[in-house]
Amino acid sequence: MSKSDHISMSVIRRLPRYYRFLSELYEQKIDRISSTKLAQIMNITASQVRQDLNCFGGFGHQGYGYSVSQLKDEIKNILGLNNDYKAILIGSGNLGKAVAMHMNFEKLGFELIACFDSNEEKVGTKLNNISVKHENELEEFCRQNRVDTAFLCIPRVCVENMLDKLYSLGIKNYWNFSHYDINARYSDAVVENVHLSDNLMTLCYRINNSNQTNI
Amino acid sequence: MSKSDHISMSVIRRLPRYYRFLSELYEQKIDRISSTKLAQIMNITASQVRQDLNCFGGFGHQGYGYSVSQLKDEIKNILGLNNDYKAILIGSGNLGKAVAMHMNFEKLGFELIACFDSNEEKVGTKLNNISVKHENELEEFCRQNRVDTAFLCIPRVCVENMLDKLYSLGIKNYWNFSHYDINARYSDAVVENVHLSDNLMTLCYRINNSNQTNI
Numbered sequence: 001m002s003k004s005d006h007i008s009m010s011v012i013r014r015l016p017r018y019y020r021f022l023s024e025l026y027e028q029k030i031d032r033i034s035s036t037k038l039a040q041i042m043n044i045t046a047s048q049v050r051q052d053l054n055c056f057g058g059f060g061h062q063g064y065g066y067s068v069s070q071l072k073d074e075i076k077n078i079l080g081l082n083n084d085y086k087a088i089l090i091g092s093g094n095l096g097k098a099v100a101m102h103m104n105f106e107k108l109g110f111e112l113i114a115c116f117d118s119n120e121e122k123v124g125t126k127l128n129n130i131s132v133k134h135e136n137e138l139e140e141f142c143r144q145n146r147v148d149t150a151f152l153c154i155p156r157v158c159v160e161n162m163l164d165k166l167y168s169l170g171i172k173n174y175w176n177f178s179h180y181d182i183n184a185r186y187s188d189a190v191v192e193n194v195h196l197s198d199n200l201m202t203l204c205y206r207i208n209n210s211n212q213t214n215i
Numbered sequence: 216m217s218k219s220d221h222i223s224m225s226v227i228r229r230l231p232r233y234y235r236f237l238s239e240l241y242e243q244k245i246d247r248i249s250s251t252k253l254a255q256i257m258n259i260t261a262s263q264v265r266q267d268l269n270c271f272g273g274f275g276h277q278g279y280g281y282s283v284s285q286l287k288d289e290i291k292n293i294l295g296l297n298n299d300y301k302a303i304l305i306g307s308g309n310l311g312k313a314v315a316m317h318m319n320f321e322k323l324g325f326e327l328i329a330c331f332d333s334n335e336e337k338v339g340t341k342l343n344n345i346s347v348k349h350e351n352e353l354e355e356f357c358r359q360n361r362v363d364t365a366f367l368c369i370p371r372v373c374v375e376n377m378l379d380k381l382y383s384l385g386i387k388n389y390w391n392f393s394h395y396d397i398n399a400r401y402s403d404a405v406v407e408n409v410h411l412s413d414n415l416m417t418l419c420y421r422i423n424n425s426n427q428t429n430i
Contacts, residue, residue, distance in 0.1 A: 016413035043399050079416050080423030098313035108412055109419030173422045184258050190425045192418040197323055198231035201294050203407040204324030207388045208295030210405045
């Protein structure tokens with residue numbers, strides 16, 4: 001296959017969706033699939049599928065289509081889902097709790113190894129079998145354990161201080177649920193943002209314009 | 216200003232971010248801002264700002280820049296944030312609870328008017344002052360109240376049945392946290408998806424390739 005560094009980020013951002021659909025086909029014991037059929041299931045065009053999957057080279061065969069298991073495994077490798085990156089969760093409020101309880105981290109390349117909160121009342125409670133620790137234990141914990149990434153589920157006003165601490169401890173990868181712009185402070189940080197309110201504002205626009213808009 | 220139906224969806228998806236930054240500038244009592252300065256704050260290029268904001272016409276003036284309050288209000292109007300769309304939440308588990316407690320709906324164009332759950336133990340509990348009702352009250356509720364949109368915080372396997380029910384009750388706008396593809400079933404539904412696991416897989420990829428990737 002071609003090296004993943006030749007694949008554009010726009011293709012990469014579509015890969016999780018391919019991976020989900022291919023995993024389902026695999027569970028349904030489907031061996032192979034044409035680009036036309038895959039496109040139909042995924043509600044995109046066949047040429048988009050072919051263009052995207054050509055980035056990996058060698059999986060589609062004229063008259064055969066794609067091997068489901070081979071393509072699924074390849075995308076899994078490219079995404080690096082076997083990596084078992086060690087993650088800590090900052091903030092065990094409603095949002096942090098939902099993230100800790102809702103996500104199947106090990107299937108997504110991560111292991112959640114600790115949760116931290118500044119609220120004394122939360123300390124000692126459990127989220128998915130992980131005890132919530134006090135934020136003042138963070139530094140010691142990061143010195144004793146490998147931590148690859150932090151999931152930030154704290155209010156925006158708290159992010160800057162926390163970010164400075166985490167960054168100084170060598171953590172440069174963030175899953176960020178706040179509206180704080182991490183890259184404006186640390187341009188080399190790797191950040192994926194979840195902006196729920198932006199998403200909801202877009203829904204508002206689309207409801208408002210639902211007779212005019214085609215996506 | 217130009218009519219919002221001339222604005223592409225890619226511009227629309229950037230509007231919430233402009234709106235957030237302009238709201239902050241407004242709170243800081245800043246009257247006007249140049250495209251260069253706005254671009255700098257937002258970590259994008261000035262030409263992107265000018266190109267995006269030109270869609271609304273007439274706000275930028277040579278040598279003056281943009282009026283912060285005017286542009287903020289204009290974007291608010293285009294997004295339709297004054298609409299007060301009536302929303303119901305389906306599923307009051309960890310994710311639904313986080314959504315109900317975490318979001319400032321009224322600032323985002325919505326009012327959350329009811330929550331529903333199939334779990335008897337959840338029924339009668341409160342989320343943000345709204346009592347959780349049993350799912351079997353849904354039909355009656357939707358007949359008695361205007362409901363513009365449903366926020367779906369239920370597991371994927373439960374979505375199809377619920378969706379069929381909601382759609383038959385005339386609800387065609389969805390904020391969807393599951394991986395169920397609503398548009399594949401109802402192509403005219405207006406859907407904004409939050410795919411947390413796709414987001415996390417992308418983070419995994421980027422950590423894996425953090426020395427190679429530039430976004």
